[in-house]
Amino acid sequence: MKKSVALRSCVATFGAALLVSAGSAALADEDEKGSTGVDLNVEIEELAEPGALALTVASTETTLTEGDSTELERVFTGTLPQVTVTDTRAPEDVPEGAVWTVLGSASDFHDEAQANIVGAQHLGWAPRLVAGEGEGEPFVSVGGDVAPSGPGLVDHELLYLAESAEGNDAGGVFSATADLSLVVPADVAAGVYSSTITLSLFE
Numbered sequence: 001m002k003k004s005v006a007l008r009s010c011v012a013t014f015g016a017a018l019l020v021s022a023g024s025a026a027l028a029d030e031d032e033k034g035s036t037g038v039d040l041n042v043e044i045e046e047l048a049e050p051g052a053l054a055l056t057v058a059s060t061e062t063t064l065t066e067g068d069s070t071e072l073e074r075v076f077t078g079t080l081p082q083v084t085v086t087d088t089r090a091p092e093d094v095p096e097g098a099v100w101t102v103l104g105s106a107s108d109f110h111d112e113a114q115a116n117i118v119g120a121q122h123l124g125w126a127p128r129l130v131a132g133e134g135e136g137e138p139f140v141s142v143g144g145d146v147a148p149s150g151p152g153l154v155d156h157e158l159l160y161l162a163e164s165a166e167g168n169d170a171g172g173v174f175s176a177t178a179d180l181s182l183v184v185p186a187d188v189a190a191g192v193y194s195s196t197i198t199l200s201l202f203e
Contacts, residue, residue, distance in 0.1 A: 050088050053100060053164075055201040058082040064182050073183055080104075080178040082130060083159060083199055087172035091165070098164040100203040102176070106153040107198075109182075111191035118184055118193055121152030125178040127159050134174035139166035142176060148183040153197065164203060 059081035067077045083102060087094070104125070109118035126145040129135040143158030160176040167174060 051090065051093065053085070053087050053089060053201070053203060055102065055199065056084050056086065057199060058084070062180070064180060070186070072186055074186055074188060076182040076184075078180045080125065080180055080197070082175050082177050084133070084173065084175040085162070085167075085201060087164070087168045089168060089172075091168060094164050094168045095203070096165070098203050099161055100164050100167070100201060101161040102159040102199060102201050103156040104153060104159050104178075104197050104199045105156050107196045109193040109195040111189070111193050113191070116189040116191055116193075118182070118188065118195075119152070120154050120195065121150075122148050122182055122184050123153050123195070124148035124150075124181050124183075125153060125157070125159075126181075127176055127178040129160060130175035130177060134160065134162070134176065137162075137167075137170065137174075139163040139170070140174055148181050156200070159199065 062078050062081055064076040064078040067075050069075050085100060085102060087100075106120040106123050108120050109123075110116070124146045127143045129137075129140060129142050134140040140160065140162040142160045146153055146157050159178060160174070162174055
């Protein structure tokens with residue numbers, strides 16, 4: 001079961017081929033006996049523009065797997081990819097008394113045939129800050145837990161927030177994630193379902 005995450009910024013992956021010869025310099029004049037290619041991949045994240053407040057997400061998707069299901073309900077859990085806010089503005093460009101917030105909401109789950117739906121109210125999360133990037137800082141706060149089915153990630157729910165000036169002064173890079181949980185009735189139709197969590201940065 002997959003869950004994609006909508007990004008406010010792009011992440012690019014580049015591939016390159018490295019040719020590895022079976023010979024050596026000393027045997028350069030002999031007939032080549034074979035060669036093989038090694039694919040190289042590197043993930044280069046988009047840098048925040050100087051003087052900007054930006055949101056990035058570490059991955060475009062995550063997977064929920066079945067856990068402590070019962071005869072009455074099925075439970076699937078996973079982790080939201082790390083969400084990072086970067087503030088590269090000059091201190092004088094940060095609005096006085098401002099607070100930036102990251103909010104998230106989910107769309108309904110649909111199976112591949114678009115025949116069955118699991119409502120977004122069945123998805124919940126438990127946000128947490130990332131150690132070294134906000135955890136323990138008095139000016140950064142994490143949102144409260146949102147229980148599946150009560151009310152679920154239907155509306156814009158707080159992932160985390162920070163006081164803009166204090167965050168900017170402290171380096172301007174803060175991250176959060178969340179434990180995700182999907183709880184559905186035991187008789188839910190089988191299939192591969194997908195949904196989108198939309199993450200938005202406001203100040």
